[in-house]
Amino acid sequence: MVSWSCPYCGKAMYSAWDKHTDEVVICIHSDGIFKNPYYRGKEGENASISKLHRQQPRV
Ligand SMILES: [Zn+2]
Numbered sequence: 001m002v003s004w005s006c007p008y009c010g011k012a013m014y015s016a017w018d019k020h021t022d023e024v025v026i027c028i029h030s031d032g033i034f035k036n037p038y039y040r041g042k043e044g045e046n047a048s049i050s051k052l053h054r055q056q057p058r059v
Pocket of ligand 1: 006007008009010011027028029030031032
């Protein structure tokens with residue numbers, strides 16, 4: 001369970017999960033859009049980055 005406090009209306013919002021794949025959250029009270037402090041990037045993003053850094057073996 002996580003909570004956000006909306007910078008627009010000041011009300012609290014609760015969710016069963018932290019929506020860490022969503023960069024922004026939308027306030028259910030005022031429809032205000034603000035940055036999600038729990039945002040950690042999309043799933044699998046780190047895996048694709050490490051793949052880019054891995055050198056291809058020379059043939
Ligand atoms: Zn709000």
